[in-house]
Each structure stands twice: as structure tokens, then as C-alpha cells.
Amino acid sequence: xxxxxxxxxxxxxAALAQVLAGEGSAAPIPRTEAAAALRHPALAEDxxxxxxxxxxxxxxxxxxxxxxxPPFRRPSLPSAAPPGPGRPHGIASPRRPEALQAMLAAxxxxxxxxxxxxxxxxxxxxxxxxxxxxxxxxxxxxLPADFAARHGLLEVRSRVADHQEYLxxxxxxxxxxxxxxxxxxxxxxxxxxxxxxxxxxxAAAVEQQWPRLAGxxxxxxxxxxxxxxxxxxxxxxRVMLQDRICEATGAKACVLVIGERPGLGGGDGVSAYVVxxxxxxxxxxxKNMIPNICDWGTPPDAAAAAIARMVRAMFDQGLxxxxxxxx
Numbered sequence: 001x002x003x004x005x006x007x008x009x010x011x012x013x014a015a016l017a018q019v020l021a022g023e024g025s026a027a028p029i030p031r032t033e034a035a036a037a038l039r040h041p042a043l044a045e046d047x048x049x050x051x052x053x054x055x056x057x058x059x060x061x062x063x064x065x066x067x068x069x070p071p072f073r074r075p076s077l078p079s080a081a082p083p084g085p086g087r088p089h090g091i092a093s094p095r096r097p098e099a100l101q102a103m104l105a106a107x108x109x110x111x112x113x114x115x116x117x118x119x120x121x122x123x124x125x126x127x128x129x130x131x132x133x134x135x136x137x138x139x140x141x142x143l144p145a146d147f148a149a150r151h152g153l154l155e156v157r158s159r160v161a162d163h164q165e166y167l168x169x170x171x172x173x174x175x176x177x178x179x180x181x182x183x184x185x186x187x188x189x190x191x192x193x194x195x196x197x198x199x200x201x202x203a204a205a206v207e208q209q210w211p212r213l214a215g216x217x218x219x220x221x222x223x224x225x226x227x228x229x230x231x232x233x234x235x236x237x238r239v240m241l242q243d244r245i246c247e248a249t250g251a252k253a254c255v256l257v258i259g260e261r262p263g264l265g266g267g268d269g270v271s272a273y274v275v276x277x278x279x280x281x282x283x284x285x286x287k288n289m290i291p292n293i294c295d296w297g298t299p300p301d302a303a304a305a306a307i308a309r310m311v312r313a314m315f316d317q318g319l320x321x322x323x324x325x326x327x
Contacts, residue, residue, distance in 0.1 A: 090114025090121060108266075108296065131264040138259075138267020139167075141204035143235065151214065153197060153233035154187055156180040156245070160236035173238035176245070184232070184248040191229035193221055193311055194251035198237030200259035202267045209270045209293055210257060213300040217255070220308035226253075226315070239287075243278035252277055253311055253320070260291065269294040272307050276320035286321035288314075 087104040089112035094100045103111050113124045120128075142163060148155035157180065159172040166173055195217065197210055214231075221228055229251050234241050237258060246254035256273040272290045275282060288310055293303040314320045 090124070110264075128264065131266075135262040135264055135267055138202040138204050138262040141202065141207075141267075143199050143203045143207060143233075147207065148233040151197075151210065151231075151233075153231050154183065155233045155235065156183050157235040158237055158241055163236070166236040170238055173236055174240035174244075176241065176248070181248055184245065187230035187232065187249050189229070189250045191249070191251045192226040192253060192315070194229045194242075194246045194249050194254045195231045196234055196237070196242050196245050196254060196256045197231065198234045198239075198241065198256055198258035200237060200270075201261040202259035202269070205259040205262075205268045205270050205294070206257070208268055209300060213257060213270075213293065213304060216301050216304035217257075217307060220304040221311065224308045224312040226308070226311060239273050239284075240282075242273060242275065243280075243282050246275070246278050247280075253314055254278060255307055255311065257293075266294075266296070269297055272303060274307060274310050274314070274320065276311075276314040276318070283321075286319075288320055288324060 087101070089100060089104060091100065091112050091114050094112070100112055110124070110127075114121055116122075140163075144150075147153070157177050158166075159175045159177050160166040160169065197206060199206055218228060229249050232245055232249075234245065237256075239256060239258065242254045242256035253274065253276045257270050258273065260269045260271050262269075269292045272293060273287055274289070275287045278286075290298060290303055290306055290310070292298060293300060298306065310324075310326065313324060313326055317324060
């Protein structure tokens with residue numbers, strides 16, 4: 001048996017295929033061969049995370065009804081199985097099938113997956129591993145270098161030096177880089193609404209959703225009588241960075257569209273954080289948010305209309321946050 005990584009992969013693929021096909025226990029992998037494969041220099045030297053597990057599992061020729069997400073293709077990200085009538089489950093004889101289907105239709109959560117004895121089924125474990133790999137891919141994603149130029153955005157960044165520091169130092173993601181004020185001097189000042197796009201914890205989600213949200217959002221804000229400033233792209237941004245950008249441009253309110261922290265199997269959602277007249281002491285309680293803007297949450301067109309209504313209410317009431325009254 002080969003001792004290279006492909007040899008180990010072949011052993012695992014054969015074992016999984018046998019188990020999932022219901023052919024009984026797969027033949028045991030000889031311990032010496034598996035150990036030799038794991039000692040291969042290529043594996044010993046490469047200690048990076050392997051978020052490509054979702055792609056590898058997709059390549060396996062596994063029998064139905066195993067559900068695997070599609071391969072990771074930027075800018076599109078796979079998501080968990082959507083809710084809906086007739087969604088498959090793993091319970092052979094549910095006592096109340098109509099109640100089970102009602103729950104499955106209401107949520108994409110992992111409900112009714114069934115069990116094998118006292119343990120999860122193999123397909124449940126594979127789904128979990130594949131969906132976890134999707135989440136890792138989303139967190140590790142970066143916006144293309146030309147994203148701002150392609151979408152007419154003025155680019156600035158936080159004080160974060162790189163992606164690793166962004167994950168480890170949230171405090172730096174809330175502060176503008178020293179050269180950002182000079183860049184923002186070229187933005188339109190004094191607009192009603194400053195729109196900011198931030199990469200957040202899923203740059204791939206921003207790459208997917210912002211092109212679909214930009215036009216409807218601009219039209220919706222104009223439709224409620226509000227002017228918008230020069231849209232800004234903030235790299236390595238945390239939510240509080242919107243306050244600093246809004247202060248620098250002199251806008252009255254700010255809408256930040258930022259990549260959400262991904263859940264299992266879904267890294268394609270963005271959130272919109274909205275604040276009225278932010279300042280140095282603005283707290284989270286003074287902000288409003290529309291989460292999960294994506295096809296399986298709030299579609300971009302509907303989100304744009306909701307954001308515009310929210311900002312209009314802020315101007316009418318002179319505040320934002322928990323005290324804002326929305327119809």
C-alpha cells in the first residue's frame with residue numbers, strides 16, 4: 001500500500017463508501033500503513049488548517065441520501081439545507097410526522113437527524129465536518145485587491161496589519177489607520193447617510209452580497225428622501241469603525257454592511273448595522289441591526305427597503321437603538 005497522502009485518502013474513501021452503502025463494517029485499515037502515511041514528509045511539514053475538507057467530501061462518490069454541500073466557489077458559498085416542506089430527515093418512524101415536518105419547514109437547524117444506537121449517524125458527522133470546513137473557508141476569505149475599484153468604493157482600512165492580527169486584535173479593527181483620514185478627505189461631506197462596506201468575518205459573503213445590495217440600497221435611501229455620501233470600503237473592519245468613518249465624513253447617519261461570523265455550512269450572510277449621529281461614546285444599545293442578509297435569510301432587495309425605512313425613522317425621531325420605534 002502506498003504511504004503518500006493519496007494512499008491514506010484512498011483508504012478513508014473506501015472505508016466511508018462501504019459504511020454508507022450499508023455493506024457492514026469496512027475492512028480495518030492496517031495500523032502500520034496508516035501510521036506510515038501520516039508520517040509522510042509532505043504531511044509533517046504542512047501544519048496549516050485544511051478547510052478544503054468540504055471540497056474533498058464532495059468529490060467522494062457516496063450513495064444517497066447523504067447530503068453534502070457543493071464545492072466552495074468564490075464568491076458563492078454553500079449553505080445548510082434550506083427549510084421547506086418535505087425536507088428529508090433521519091427518523092425512520094416519527095410518532096408525529098406532521099409535527100416533525102413543521103419543525104423542519106421552519107428552520108435550517110439540524111433537526112431530526114436520527115441516530116445509530118447511541119451515536120450520530122455517519123452522514124450526520126460528515127455533514128458536520130463539511131459544514132465546519134465551509135465556515136473555516138469563510139473566515140479565512142479575503143476581498144480581492146480590486147474590489148473597491150470594481151464597485152466604486154473609496155478604500156480605507158483599520159489599524160490591523162493583516163488577517164491574522166484582525167482575528168486576534170478586535171480592538172485594532174475599531175480604529176482607523178493613520179492614513180485613513182487623508183483618504184476620507186476626498187469623500188463627500190455632510191450627507192444624510194454614509195454607507196460603509198466592511199469585510200468582517202466573512203469577506204466572501206461581502207463579495208457575494210454587496211453587488212446585489214448596492215443598487216437597491218441606494219435607490220431605497222433616495223426613495224425616502226435621504227442623500228448618501230461616497231460609499232467607503234473598510235478593510236479589516238469591526239462594527240465600531242463605522243462611527244469613526246461617519247465622524248470623519250460629517251454624515252448624520254451611517255449604514256455598515258459587514259460580513260457575518262459564519263455558522264455551520266453558511267458563510268454567505270452579511271449584516272447591516274445602522275446608527276444615527278454616532279460619536280466617541282456611542283454604544284451598541286444605540287445601534288440597530290438587520291442580520292442574515294442572503295437568499296436564505298432576508299433577501300438583499302427586502303433588506304434594502306428595511307434599512308431605508310429604519311434610517312428614515314431615525315431621522316424622524318432623532319435617535320437610533322433600543323429607543324427607536326418601528327412600525
